Structure formats: structure tokens, C-alpha cells
Amino acid sequence: xxxxxxxxxxxxxxxxxxxxxxxxxxxxxxxxxxxxxxxxxxxxxxxxxxxxxxxxxxxxxxxxxxxxxxxxxxxxxxxxxxxxxxxxxxxxxxxxxxxxxxxxxxxxxxxxxxxxxxxxxxxxxxxxxxxxxxxxxxxxxxxxxxxxxxxxxxxxxxxxxxxxxxxxxxxxxxxxxxxxxxxxxxxxxxxxxxxxxxxxxxxxxxxxxxxxxxxxxxx
Numbered sequence: 001x002x003x004x005x006x007x008x009x010x011x012x013x014x015x016x017x018x019x020x021x022x023x024x025x026x027x028x029x030x031x032x033x034x035x036x037x038x039x040x041x042x043x044x045x046x047x048x049x050x051x052x053x054x055x056x057x058x059x060x061x062x063x064x065x066x067x068x069x070x071x072x073x074x075x076x077x078x079x080x081x082x083x084x085x086x087x088x089x090x091x092x093x094x095x096x097x098x099x100x101x102x103x104x105x106x107x108x109x110x111x112x113x114x115x116x117x118x119x120x121x122x123x124x125x126x127x128x129x130x131x132x133x134x135x136x137x138x139x140x141x142x143x144x145x146x147x148x149x150x151x152x153x154x155x156x157x158x159x160x161x162x163x164x165x166x167x168x169x170x171x172x173x174x175x176x177x178x179x180x181x182x183x184x185x186x187x188x189x190x191x192x193x194x195x196x197x198x199x200x201x202x203x204x205x206x207x208x209x210x211x212x213x214x215x216x217x218x219x
Contacts, residue, residue: 001024001025001061001062001156001160002024002025002027002059002060002061002062003016003019003024003025003026003027003060003061003062003063003064003160004027004028004029004051004056004057004059004060004062004063004064005026005027005028005029005056005064005066006029006030006053006056006057006063006064006065006066006067006075006079007030007031007065007066007067007068007071007075008028008029008030008031008036008037008040008066009066009067009068009127010127010128011066011090011122011123011127011130012028012064012066012067012090013040013127014127014130014131014134015064015066015088015090015122015164016028016040016044016048016064017044017131018134018163018164018165019160019163019164020044020045020046020047020048021046022163022164023163024160024163025047026044026046026048026049027048027049027050027051027056027059027060028040028041028048028049028050028051028056029050029051029052029053029055029056029057029079030053030067030075030078030079034050037050038050052078053075053078053079053080054078054079054080056079057079057080057081057082057085060085061085061086062085062086062087062088062156062157062160063079063082063085063086063087063088063116064087064088064090064122065087065088065089065090065091065113066090066091066122067091068091068094068095069091069092069093069094069095070095070096072091072109072112073112076112076113081115082113082114082115082116083114083115083116084115084116084117085116085117086116086117086119086150086153086156086157087113087116087117087118087119088119088120088121088122088157088160089106089109089113089118089119089120089121089123090120090121090122090123091105091109091123092105092123092181092182092190093105093108093181093182094182104174104175104176104177104178104181105120105177105181105182106118106120106147106148106174106177106181107174107175107177110149110174117148117150117152117153118148118149118150118153118174119146119147119148119150119153119154119157120146120147120148120174120177120180121144121145121146121147121157121161121168122144122161123180123181123182123190124144124145124180124189124190124191124192125142125144125191125193129193130166133165133166133193134164134165134166135165136165139195139196139197140195141165141166141167141195141196142166142167142193142194142195143166143167143168143169143194143195143196143199144161144164144166144167144168144169145169145171145180145189145194146158146161146168146169146170146171147170147171147172147173147174147176147177147180148173148174149173149174154170158170167195167196167199169194169196169199169202169203170203171202171203171206172203172206172207176206176207179202179206179212187211187212188212189202189212189215192215192216193216193218194216195216195218198213198216201213
């Protein structure tokens, strides 16, 4: 697929690297220092390119939004319309503006990215851990949680999560995303390692509106 990465910092750059290795066409965009994008593209290789934000969106099947939370309005202004595009939002709500009480960050951003086929993923684990975990195999593969209100978009994004080396686990609608959102705390999956064997119980608890099981510990 053709994938545009808007904001290729540590998380976005890691996604770009993993998906390029899986054979997808990657274009990087949006940086205060364009030379960093050029350097990252050259380091990844595999025909990774660099473009302007709006042009990158125009040619992409899927757009990854991976900028600091306070920078999101500027990034959205530069990319232009995302109507009809599958979007993967990796942001976490560190900074202003904050979602209103009772509204998840995913719901808040889905409204700000009007018309997009919005999903949220790749936001719960540090970039360094993701880079290490992406190479695991078998039962040791790590979960990337996923939410969204467009079932077909989530299926496509789940395939990309698998291509990036992780196990995709759908937590449901954006309204159910609180457990995968910052900050790290008891009763949330944010900041925690999960594997497939322990993920189903989390999905069931979220669907039933119950507290999730204790965080697993792995050797």
C-alpha cells in the first residue's frame, strides 16, 4: 500500500521503517527540519520518499498522523482534507487542547480530522520498545491495540499492524479507547506490554464495561 507518514519522529519513523521492510511504499512529510526527513528516508532505503504534506496525503492509501499533540492543528492545516482517507492516529493527549470530560482522545481527534476513516493505534508503547518488539515471533509477539468506528478501515489497519510485526487487537469504537490512552495507570493498557494470550480478556472486559484484568508480567 501507499502510506504517508505525517510527522516522522520516533514513533512515525519506526512505523515507516517496519512497513517499508514489509514492502509498502512510504512517503514522509511534515517536519520543522526537512533535512531530518531526507536523512530518515535515506537511512531506511527501500525507495522511501519525502514530500509536502498535502501532496503526500493525495497519493496515500493510508495516512499515519504521528506528531506531538499540541502540533496536531498545524499538521492538519498543512495536510488539507483527509476526507475518505484511512488515518492511523498515534498521538497522546500531552498538552493542549484537552478533550472534554467524558470524551476520549480518540473521539476528540476523530472529530478534528473530519471525514477521515479514523483509527487509533501505535500509541501505547515507547518507540524503543516497539523497535525491539517488532522482531519477535510466535507467542512472544506484542499487541498493538486498535480502535475506530469504521470496521473496514480497522481491518486494513490491522493488516498493517501485522505487517509491522505486531498482533493487532481491536478494542472497539473510539468511545472505548480510554484504556489505551495516556497516562499510564492502573486499569489501563497504556504503557504496558501485552501478548495475544492476555488480550482477549481485556477486550471482553472493555466490551462489558468492566475493569480490565491485572497487567500481565512476562519473563
